[in-house]
Amino acid sequence: MHHRPVLLISIALFLAPLAIYVLTLAPTFVFADTAELALAAATGGVAHPPGFPLYLILAGLFSQLPLGDDVAYRLNVFSALAAALTAPTIYLGLHLLLRSEVHREDLESEFRLVDHAPPATAALLFAFSLTFWQQATIVEVYTLNLAMTGFLFLLAAAHYRFCRMRAPRTWVIVAFGLVAGLGVANHLTLAFFLPGSGLLILLAPHQRRGQRIRSVGISVSAAVVVGLAAYSVLPIRAATDPILNWGDPDLGERFWRHITGWQFRTSFRPGWNTAWKQLGVFAHMAWTEFGPVPLILIGAGILRLTRRGPVILLCLALCFLVPFLWGLSYDIAEDQETYFLIPFLVLGVLAGYGAVRGMEAGIQRWPTRASRWGFAAAAILIGVSPLPLNWSRSDRSLQMEARDYGLDLLETVGTDAVVFTRAWNLYAPTLYLQHIEGVRRDVDVIDLNLLRYSWYIPYLRQSAPRTLSGLDERIARFQRLQKIWERDELPAPAGHADLDSRYQRLIAGMLTEAWKANRPVYATRNLIFENHSEHPLSRCGVEFATPLPETIAFRVLPPGERIQLPDLNLRNRWVRASSDPISGRVREEYLVLWLNRGKYFEALGKPTQAAEAYQKADAIPPGSKAAREALTRLPR
Numbered sequence: 114m115h116h117r118p119v120l121l122i123s124i125a126l127f128l129a130p131l132a133i134y135v136l137t138l139a140p141t142f143v144f145a146d147t148a149e150l151a152l153a154a155a156t157g158g159v160a161h162p163p164g165f166p167l168y169l170i171l172a173g174l175f176s177q178l179p180l181g182d183d184v185a186y187r188l189n190v191f192s193a194l195a196a197a198l199t200a201p202t203i204y205l206g207l208h209l210l211l212r213s214e215v216h217r218e219d220l221e222s223e224f225r226l227v228d229h230a231p232p233a234t235a236a237l238l239f240a241f242s243l244t245f246w247q248q249a250t251i252v253e254v255y256t257l258n259l260a261m262t263g264f265l266f267l268l269a270a271a272h273y274r275f276c277r278m279r280a281p282r283t284w285v286i287v288a289f290g291l292v293a294g295l296g297v298a299n300h301l302t303l304a305f306f307l308p309g310s311g312l313l314i315l316l317a318p319h320q321r322r323g324q325r326i327r328s329v330g331i332s333v334s335a336a337v338v339v340g341l342a343a344y345s346v347l348p349i350r351a352a353t354d355p356i357l358n359w360g361d362p363d364l365g366e367r368f369w370r371h372i373t374g375w376q377f378r379t380s381f382r383p384g385w386n387t388a389w390k391q392l393g394v395f396a397h398m399a400w401t402e403f404g405p406v407p408l409i410l411i412g413a414g415i416l417r418l419t420r421r422g423p424v425i426l427l428c429l430a431l432c433f434l435v436p437f438l439w440g441l442s443y444d445i446a447e448d449q450e451t452y453f454l455i456p457f458l459v460l461g462v463l464a465g466y467g468a469v470r471g472m473e474a475g476i477q478r479w480p481t482r483a484s485r486w487g488f489a490a491a492a493i494l495i496g497v498s499p500l501p502l503n504w505s506r507s508d509r510s511l512q513m514e515a516r517d518y519g520l521d522l523l524e525t526v527g528t529d530a531v532v533f534t535r536a537w538n539l540y541a542p543t544l545y546l547q548h549i550e551g552v553r554r555d556v557d558v559i560d561l562n563l564l565r566y567s568w569y570i571p572y573l574r575q576s577a578p579r580t581l582s583g584l585d586e587r588i589a590r591f592q593r594l595q596k597i598w599e600r601d602e603l604p605a606p607a608g609h610a611d612l613d614s615r616y617q618r619l620i621a622g623m624l625t626e627a628w629k630a631n632r633p634v635y636a637t638r639n640l641i642f643e644n645h646s647e648h649p650l651s652r653c654g655v656e657f658a659t660p661l662p663e664t665i666a667f668r669v670l671p672p673g674e675r676i677q678l679p680d681l682n683l684r685n686r687w688v689r690a691s692s693d694p695i696s697g698r699v700r701e702e703y704l705v706l707w708l709n710r711g712k713y714f715e716a717l718g719k720p721t722q723a724a725e726a727y728q729k730a731d732a733i734p735p736g737s738k739a740a741r742e743a744l745t746r747l748p749r
Contacts, residue, residue, distance in 0.1 A: 202263030235465025237496030294340015410467030
């Protein structure tokens with residue numbers, strides 16, 4: 114192998130995607146888990162299950178670098194760097210596998226473009242695929258996960274190549290195990306890549322089988338254990354009582370529940386219904402991730418490997434199928450696409466093999482220097498073809514909606530307010546804004562979904578002690594049953610009904626104690642209007658007046674109490690539509706708010722204020738039919 118061109122191409126494949134990612138980088142946190150991950154990383158906390166200890170370590174260090182004033186922006190840069198590292202690992206891994214083919218050992222130098230351009234095609238296709246690119250611009254664990262996956266692919270390919278040369282290197286196997294352990298300590302789905310990549314190591318040619326299994330097994334196992342030691346970070350951090358201590362994963366039962374994702378066990382639903390739903394997600398991704406042209410290369414790559422690399426095809430098939438089958442069984446709401454990222458990395462590699470077949474066929478038919486360079490250029494053009502297709506949907510450079518959503522709540526509620534919610538995409542931004550930036554620390558925002566878990570009340574005792582004041586007895590009774598429930602030892606249905614009753618009494622206590630202290634109380638729409646009989650605030654047994662659309666959260670008043678709605682100026686104007694589905698749902702909250710304010714003022718006989726509210730609703734893309742109809746009936 115000529116090292117100089119390989120090095121130069123690897124550097125180019127790192128810098129080019131990195132430049133694109135930085136241009137499209139989000140300026141701050143976005144919706145879903147980004148604000149919570151940034152908070153946990155920057156403050157030495159513990160993130161949601163399974164904890165992501167490797168990410169917390171590396172992102173925590175990166176958050177201290179002097180890159181702008183926003184911690185979340187620094188971690189967005191970290192995601193971009195991890196994503197950019199993935200491209201050269203794909204290129205190098207495929208390049209090594211191609212150089213391992215027997216017929217290439219004596220290949221003339223002028224034909225070696227075939228060993229460089231198609232691997233670069235595979236790397237670029239995945240680098241600019243839609244979901245991966247979107248993850249490269251935000252605070253998330255998935256680009257680090259794919260970088261580690263890419264390194265595993267590279268190390269397995271390197272071992273295969275060295276064994277073909279009859280010069281195996283022990284350090285490659287040890288590095289494979291270490292990366293595997295560290296990768297699983299970042300995200301559990303990396304474990305699904307190990308059967309296929311591990312089989313490629315075991316089936317590497319020119320090894321004695323007995324020695325292979327013993328030496329590989331011992332070396333890899335020891336290195337994996339060392340890598341998995343990163344999980345010790347979670348109990349160490351939990352012992353320091355950080356701001357965010359999700360799950361409080363000490364060395365006992367809570368630690369095991371946390372790292373195995375016990376909280377999300379109900380999302381694992383193997384069966385035809387879940388499989389068909391997730392298969393629809395994958396089918397949609399298959400059409401949009403790379404674009405239609407590269408899909409042809411995937412089939413060509415499979416055909417080539419069937420004839421010339423059946424062992425490699427078997428290993429890649431396992432690398433694809435195991436995480437793919439997991440993705441078909443895991444029904445999660447917000448980021449379903451990310452669970453198919455590893456299969457799409459494998460598809461990118463297969464597309465690279467398809468480009469090899471195309472170049473080889475073309476060069477055999479037109480064996481000139483110009484044609485070789487022409488076919489290489491065509492392969493690279495196919496590699497970058499997703500770039501223009503996915504730019505608009507991946508560009509987050511103006512995406513401030515999540516930050517403004519949190520500010521629109523915190524800046525508009527009353528002094529010393531208590532806000533009840535179960536809207537994670539509102540609650541997570543408030544966590545970040547209050548604890549990282551110190552915005553409106555007088556406001557207590559309570560997530561009633563998280564209240565179901567035992568770690569959350571200690572967090573509230575630290576961050577919102579006034580809201581729990583006077584409720585010690587109710588809290589103690591609730592926590593006794595809560596801990597039994599978390600051990601799956603609570604008898605059903607009587608025990609579950611008793612736990613739910615105590616949960617409702619605790620919510621009722623927080624609500625009434627806030628009223629007694631003359632603190633303004635708010636609740637988000639999903640607690641009081643949607644499916645009324647199932648929502649905690651509606652079932653807690655406390656009567657309240659019709660909630661008023663004072664701000665993003667509705668004002669909750671005792672029966673008979675009345676207030677005048679103040680003027681409302683919000684940051685989020687929603688002047689443009691977004692391809693982010695979460696953003697679309699949040700935009701609906703603003704639309705409902707302005708429609709309700711319009712109805713409120715209309716009922717009070719204030720047509721000017723009503724018209725202003727309806728106009729703001731109508732200005733939210735794509736425009737509200739209800740707002741336009743309301744404006745036509747108002748007196749002019």
